[in-house]
Structure formats: structure tokens, C-alpha cells
Amino acid sequence: MNRDILLKVNHLKKHFPLGKGKAVKAVDGVSLHMYRGETLGIVGESGCGKSTLGRSLIGLYQPTEGEVIYGGRNLKDMNEKERFAFHRNMQMVFQDPYASLNPRSTVAELIAEPMDVHGMYKNKQEKMRAIVRLLEDVGLNGEHANRYPHEFSGGQRQRIGIARALALNPEFIIADEPISALDVSVQAQVINLLKRLQKEKGLTFLFIAHDLSMVKQISDRIGVMYLGHMVEMADSRALYERPFHPYTQALLSAVPIPDPDKEEQRERIILKGEIPSPIDPPSGCTFRTRCRYSMEACATMAPRFQEVGQGHYAACHLYDSDVVDAGKRQKILAVKG
Ligand SMILES: Nc1ncnc2c1ncn2[C@@H]1O[C@H](COP(=O)(O)OP(=O)(O)OP(=O)(O)O)[C@@H](O)[C@H]1O
Ligand SMILES: [Mg+2]
Numbered sequence: 001m002n003r004d005i006l007l008k009v010n011h012l013k014k015h016f017p018l019g020k021g022k023a024v025k026a027v028d029g030v031s032l033h034m035y036r037g038e039t040l041g042i043v044g045e046s047g048c049g050k051s052t053l054g055r056s057l058i059g060l061y062q063p064t065e066g067e068v069i070y071g072g073r074n075l076k077d078m079n080e081k082e083r084f085a086f087h088r089n090m091q092m093v094f095q096d097p098y099a100s101l102n103p104r105s106t107v108a109e110l111i112a113e114p115m116d117v118h119g120m121y122k123n124k125q126e127k128m129r130a131i132v133r134l135l136e137d138v139g140l141n142g143e144h145a146n147r148y149p150h151e152f153s154g155g156q157r158q159r160i161g162i163a164r165a166l167a168l169n170p171e172f173i174i175a176d177e178p179i180s181a182l183d184v185s186v187q188a189q190v191i192n193l194l195k196r197l198q199k200e201k202g203l204t205f206l207f208i209a210h211d212l213s214m215v216k217q218i219s220d221r222i223g224v225m226y227l228g229h230m231v232e233m234a235d236s237r238a239l240y241e242r243p244f245h246p247y248t249q250a251l252l253s254a255v256p257i258p259d260p261d262k263e264e265q266r267e268r269i270i271l272k273g274e275i276p277s278p279i280d281p282p283s284g285c286t287f288r289t290r291c292r293y294s295m296e297a298c299a300t301m302a303p304r305f306q307e308v309g310q311g312h313y314a315a316c317h318l319y320d321s322d323v324v325d326a327g328k329r330q331k332i333l334a335v336k337g
Helices: 050-057 080-089 107-117 124-137 142-146 154-166 184-201 212-216 236-241 246-253 260-265 296-300 326-336
Strands: 005-019 022-035 039-043 065-070 090-093 172-176 204-209 221-226 229-235 305-309 312-315
Touching: 005 050, 022 050, 022 065, 022 204, 022 229, 039 050, 039 212, 050 172, 050 204, 080 090, 090 154, 107 124, 107 142, 107 154, 124 142, 124 154, 154 184, 184 204, 204 212, 212 221, 212 236, 221 236, 221 246, 229 236, 229 246, 229 305
Parallel strands: 039 204, 039 221, 090 172, 172 204
Antiparallel strands: 005 022, 005 065, 221 229, 229 312, 305 312
């Protein structure tokens, strides 16, 4: 994989105003970059801001603060032509393909719609050939073109959703929990399809999921979100082998291990309490109210999102030598670990 950066996000915030000076801080200062051709998995509990982040990246939401830079161009500065190309290059696959596909349109019409908006084919036969090719790409066939969404299974409908997302030959796909609504037996098929398409078409993927077990198969790197913040990001393997952030450790402890001996010894970290409200998040580190290592500094200072290993980032005071020295860190981890 080349290491050419396709997308960069700097200090992105998306707050939804509620009036009287209050707001839902759905995304509250996220920075990240994505390499061309990679899959970045984003995980975190419901409401932590994954979809809002995805929608902000794709230009569906205007950020409250911060910026999105795509192919070296700031989204804010794009002229109409650039924006049109940007929208063509960024596509989305949704969790519930049934809700996102108009039930009164045939599969061919559904796939043709974005093509027509972008004036891709002048010739009708050429367009139909492209539609059939797309259906074949996603494991369906030309005979499916004249059917309606309700005539398909959940997995097949997700394939239609994927074909539609591919209709404009995009570079970048945001898949927002694309397999969460599918039967377990079908999930692997859709993951394999996405992996194959990525390879064939050189796509860059942002893959959103609830839990770590779903993103492992497909992600090159993984980012973990909590209450509007990115708390850890690393290569998939590093994240699984050596999670730094106490929240990542807790999420990972819930993932079953295939090896029965290891599974027997797996320590389950139960997070105390509920997720606080994003309207009035805790001061300092927003995870501190549920963290087993919480210390004084956590209430007063927000942790920096800093490099803790090569390309491995975490936002936790435990790993900031300005806050906790190595000796003290050992002691804290030994007591609660
Ligand atoms: N359009 C909106 N207006 C107001 N609040 C919103 C809006 N969209 C999302 N929120 C709030 O922002 C927070 C983050 O929501 P978001 O949908 O991004 O979370 P998520 O991580 O995708 O959750 P899930 O896993 O349930 O899909 C939540 O508190 C949600 O209620
Ligand atoms: Mg969501």
C-alpha cells in the first residue's frame, strides 16, 4: 500500500445546537488522516459520534469547527466544479439498505439515478451495460436489474446498496455499519465482497462498526471513539496486541478469543456507569467517570492525543510523561491491572 495521504481531518467539531447556548457535542475535536487505498475502521458505542464524523467527512454536515482536506484541497475552499467532483468521489454505504433504497424503483433505476445526476452516460445502452457490470461486480446479475428491493434478501440488498455506491466510480467509500443489520452468516460474505472490490478498484474505505470484532477482518488501521473524541488509533494488529487506552482495553476484553485456553483466561473489564451525555460531558478526560485508572489530573485536563508507539496514538494521561512518570505509571497499572 502506498502511503499517500488522501484525506486529512484537523480538529473537527460538529455540535448540534439545542438553543439556550446548549449543544450536542457529537464530534468534539477529532484529527485523523487516511492513506489512499487503506481501510480505516472506526469503532465505539452507540452515540459516540461515528456517523456524525462520517457525514462530516463526506460533506453532508458542515463542521462547527476544524477542517476536512481531501486530495490536498480544503473542502471549504472548493469551487463548484471541485465540489461536484468531490461528491462523485465520496460515496456512502448504509446500515439498512432497505431504508436507503426507494422501494418503488427497480434495481436498474436505483443504480442509474446517481449516474443521471452526474450525467455519466449519454447513451442508454451504454448505461445499461454499466449497470449490469456493476451488478456482476457485487455478485448479482443482469436479471436482477428489473426487480424491486423487496424481492431480495438482506445480504443481496446490501449488495445493491454497494453497487449503487460504486456507480460513479468513487475513490472513497464510507460504510456506516454495513453489516450490522445482516445475519452473521451473510456478514462475512459482504466483508469479503468489500475487500475484493477495494483491491480491484483501489478504493479507500472508512468502515464504521459498533464493536471491534467486526472491524478486525477488514481494517488496516482502527480508530476508537468515545463521546465525540478519538481516544486511540493504531494499525489493527498493534491495537489488538497492545491496546493502550483503558477504553480500548475494555472494548477488547469483550471480544471472544478463538483459542479455548486463552478464552478461558480472558479478563473481562466491565465498564462502570453509563455513557455521560454529549450535551454536558465530564471535564478533563471525558472517559474518566468510567475509567478504572482515573486520577486527579483526569478531571482537570483533557489528555493529548499523542504518539505512544510508531503510528500508534492514544489520548490518556497515563502515557503522558508530563503528567505521570514511568515509575508511577507502573504502579497505577499494577494495582488495577
Ligand atoms: N442531526 C442531529 N441532531 C441532533 N443531535 C444529533 C444529530 N445526529 C446525531 N446527534 C447526536 O449526536 C450524538 C452522536 O450521534 P451519532 O449518530 O454520530 O453516533 P453513532 O456513534 O453513529 O451512534 P450509533 O452507533 O448508534 O449509530 C448522539 O448523541 C446523537 O443523539
Ligand atoms: Mg451511527
